[in-house]
Amino acid sequence: MQRIYLKGIHKDFYREIELIASLFFEEVKVTDSLAEPVDAVLQFSIKEANPASVTVLLSEPSGEQTWQAFHQQEIQETDVKAYRKRLKKLISYTVLQVFQQATGIIQSWGILTGVRPTKLLHSMLLKGSKATEAAQVLQREYLLQPEKIEILQEIIERQLTMLPDLYSLDREVSLYIGIPFCPTKCAYCTFPAYAIQGRNGSVEEFLAGLHEEIAAIGNWLKERNLPVTTIYYGGGTPTSISATQMDALFTQMKRYIPTYNQVREITVEAGRPDTLEPEKLALLKQWQIGRISINPQSFKEETLKLIGRHHTVRETLEKYQLAREMGISNINMDLIIGLPNESMEEFQNSLEVIQELKPESLTVHTLSFKRGSIMTQNKEKYRVAKRDEIEEMVRMARVWAKQAGYVPYYLYRQKNILGNQENVGYAFPGQESLYNIIIMEEKQTIIGLGCGAVSKMVAPQTGKIKRWPNPKEPQAYINTYQQHIHGKLQTLDEMFGFSILA
Ligand code: SF4
Structure with missing residues (x-):
């Protein structure tokens, strides 16, 4: 300290x-x-x-x-x-x-300490600045290094290519469905993720509540004639629940969500390869889930053990192959820079494997010691790369991505992120996730349903933002979801300027 x-x-x-x-x-x-x-x-x-x-x-x-x-x-x-x-x-x-001066460390993000640097650039452009003027302001007034300005500019360009109506999406909404279960808890995780084993009863109770929430939100959207732009199933790992439960969930969504067939993108986080079985992949295909995530994080066996992933490298490769064979055509993979005992060599190896696999998108995270994670509580046990090396790896990812044909399309930063770096989403042009752009740029309301789902309501015209967090813990959700539905719908009505429901 x-x-x-x-x-x-x-x-x-x-x-x-x-x-x-x-x-x-x-x-x-x-x-x-x-x-x-x-x-x-x-x-x-x-x-x-x-x-x-x-x-x-x-x-x-x-x-x-x-x-x-x-x-x-x-x-x-x-x-x-x-x-x-x-x-x-x-x-x-x-x-x-x-x-x-005192430390000799040059901060590549200058004085920007917030999560979403791209928002700043968007707001400058919205106010009429030209890209070159905005770049000069970022350098002169915020002390950003040229490499960071360059990546921000590339990202904004991709975002507006993929979503030319990004600035006028405020009369539509996106949906986030939070399923708070995983096979085990990873050491760096602070998401609402509870080990699913032995929880059968509470999983069923949670899903019953979620079905009710879907019906209520769906009816509200229908009555107010609000279309849905994107849907994202996250958590946790949504594919932790059984195939039957997944099928019932998708059925409920289709039944209640208006304009379901016109939704531009549906993503399911299948982050943990150990949750993917042929039956579940077949369901994803059958339900036309356009995009899934299978997240290796690292391709080094010891690292996976150390961070509590409880799946093997081989399992990642096999499940990826299986997903391809079953016709899933847009797969994202996540890697993390700075995992314990990993240096340039291991990260280089991970990039080489990704090069072989060619997922449509790759999200490169930089490890952050989040408050409350197992890793942070036992920080002394984990040896991580030094600041300079982290910076080099972030740079390496960027150079590699360019050569491999990927473009950066979203970026965010976190507290206590190693080397004060960032997380960057790369994709083959045209395969960028619309939901990721929408959540980062906060130009549209995202209604969160389920555990730990935070609704972020963006008032049309003013852009004012209000958050409504659902409980993180399954039992708390089961006990209170009805109050949350009610409160959330009231707040949504206020934010959208509809008359308040009786
Ligand atoms: S798979 Fe993701 S959500 Fe689940 S414990 Fe690991 S990091 Fe957390």
Whole structure:
């Protein structure tokens, strides 16, 4: 834990400073108290005039070494809130620079600490900026490195090619169905995923609730004449439930979801190869599920054991082959950079196997130590690659993807992601997942049904966003799903401007 003592700055700005400092150190606490020893001192001198300026002096507590950064900028905004927002950005900018000097680490994402950097670029383009102007702003004001700007631009272009109506999809919705079961729990996982074995009763009860939720949401969509753009079954691993249960679920969806036959894309996460049997694959084909995910994460046996996947490399390859033989024509695979004991060599090997398999899309995640995962709770047991190597692997994936004919089409970042890097979805052009674009760019309402499903409601016209999380835990869902249906539909009515249901 790095304790950083702050001087000469209002508490309102502490959060920004902590976020920027966290890009350089694993755990950071900013404080205005010297009651406990501190590791560094940040002294600010801020001029709230126009131009506004920020000077930051970073020093060791002994005062032996110091670093200084200064930045000033015209702030056009006169509204107090907007002015403050710009000032926060200016502070982040200066703090980043002083830490970059002190550590020698250049942050490729500059001062961007949020999950969805592509949203920023979309909003600039929506406000009328040209691509080149937007790129200059990202470099000048946000300190992004050219390679990150380039990937953002490529992604936006692919997104608008695949969804030319992305900015006007707000009068349709997409659906997310959360099935909270997996064969076992992976060590890095924080999704709602409960080991399915021995849970027969509660699986049935959960599914009964889910069927009710599907009927209620389906009726609501029908009454309000709202079409569905995409459907995504995630979790957990939806293919953990039995073939009979899957069949009943798809039947219920078809029965209640209006415009079901016109839905542009349906994806089922079949992430764990150990859940895939011929009968289930036949069902996916029969129900015209256009896209599935079979996720190797790594092609090294020891790694799979270490992270608790409980399936073998061979099983991944066999199930992939089987899915192909059974006619599944759009398969995504996930890899993770930075898994324990893995370096460039193992990752290179994983990419080579992917090159042979040629899935239609590949999502390259960078490992993140999420709070609450088994891995984070036992962090000392896992040895992961260093920052530089992680950066190299991310770069390697990008170069490899280009050569193999894949294009990047969505990107997101997470807290505590190794090397402050990102997760990138690559696909063969034309095979990009529309749902992934929609969820990242937050231009359309996604209604979440089932366990751990978070509805994200985007108000047409204003773009205002409200979240409605369903319970994560199956028993909590079983106990409360009816209240959630009711509350969710009321909120949806408000967000879409429909009259509130009696
Ligand atoms: S398969 Fe996915 S959802 Fe299931 S435990 Fe592993 S990471 Fe979590």
